[in-house]
């Protein structure tokens with residue numbers, strides 16, 4: 247590509263230096279509207295809460311998490327398409343959160359976004375050439391050479407430049423996403439947020455588009471924030487991976503480190519729930535039990551604790567690992583009403599085959615068993631939540647630890663209290 251075609255970036259951020267830094271980014275949506283809602287904002291959806299990370303120039307940071315965990319909201323807030331509730335986004339040396347409308351508009355040249363659905367993001371009445379030229383016009387760039395540039399970009403993304411005059415419906419889904427890529431590249435951005443860009447495509451097409459994105463990244467020196475709920479896509483494309491759960495990052499590390507040495511129980515559960523080609527090969531399904539709590543009232547401390555298989559026993563009770571596992575199971579199953587209380591012997595046999603623990607913890611369990619047997623499930627649930635779940639460090643403190651990485655040179659962040667006093671920062675296997 248000729249230098250004349252590409253307006254070379256004037257910043258002096260080198261490859262590997264921080265291009266984007268997100269600090270404590272928070273986005274709450276208020277439910278409802280009007281005065282009452284604005285006065286009593288306890289119904290806010292805490293979609294993104296205190297998220298911090300950075301992305302180096304030329305890097306792809308993958309962002310993964312279940313549907314509804316806040317990935318798209320985070321992406322839109324980073325680009326300030328949504329106003330942050332709190333926090334800062336540093337792009338190069340500027341804080342986007344403090345920029346005026348005009349400054350933001352010009353900064354947007356450098357920051358583009360690609361969405362999941364290539365069909366709906368392309369105007370069906372426009373030919374693809376003018377679609378690619380639109381951002382150039384909007385930013386007043388490449389006057390007199392727009393068509394030439396659009397044709398060049400169509401070719402770069404793997405399309406025939408002769409297709410400049412075709413309409414979006416004349417392309418396949420994969421080709422339409424390539425048109426979107428060309429449009430995102432039109433104003434020569436440094437940074438592209440890709441929000442599930444290949445999720446609507448067949449697996450083989452998906453791989454081709456991902457490979458094109460990689461090639462474009464290398465050629466144009468692009469930096470990607472790549473969002474997907476699909477771990478295999480994330481593994482394929484990312485240099486580092488951030489895992490999100492209920493509005494917060496729970497783990498962030500080098501890609502190989504995350505897949506080979508995951509340190510957060512949520513990441514482990516996600517990895518274990520990847521379908522395996524041969525079910526007899528031992529892939530575990532259904533390891534993520536229970537529902538994701540409401541983002542209106544997320545759990546205190548670690549937000550994953552209500553579903554976490556590794557919830558830490560409260561310090562005040564002297565319990566063996568087996569006793570704590572049995573209590574946890576009884577507490578969770580009671581909460582989820584997954585069994586029938588059809589007799590004391592069978593209940594005890596199911597949850598406490600070796601008897602209930604002694605001491606205070608035992609008394610709490612005994613009272614809870616009585617509650618369940620007299621059909622007062624709410625009382626049992628409340629007692630155990632107050633006495634066990636809420637007394638765990640997992641409920642009392644927000645976790646944030648750096649652990650020693652086994653793979654790659656990047657830092658490994660894990661928001662899990664299991665790391666609070668391990669010497670090398672790693673968590674023993676289950």
Ligand SMILES: Nc1ncnc2c1ncn2[C@@H]1O[C@H](COP(=O)(O)OP(=O)(O)OP(=O)(O)O)[C@@H](O)[C@H]1O
Pocket residue numbers: 275276291292293311312313314315316317318319320475541
């Ligand atoms: N405009 C809005 N008003 C209120 N709540 C919203 C709004 N947009 C998103 N939310 C809520 O914020 C939370 C995060 O949603 P978000 O779309 O960011 O998640 P996601 O991880 O991108 O999900 P998906 O993968 O399904 O797109 C959800 O609980 C969602 O219902």
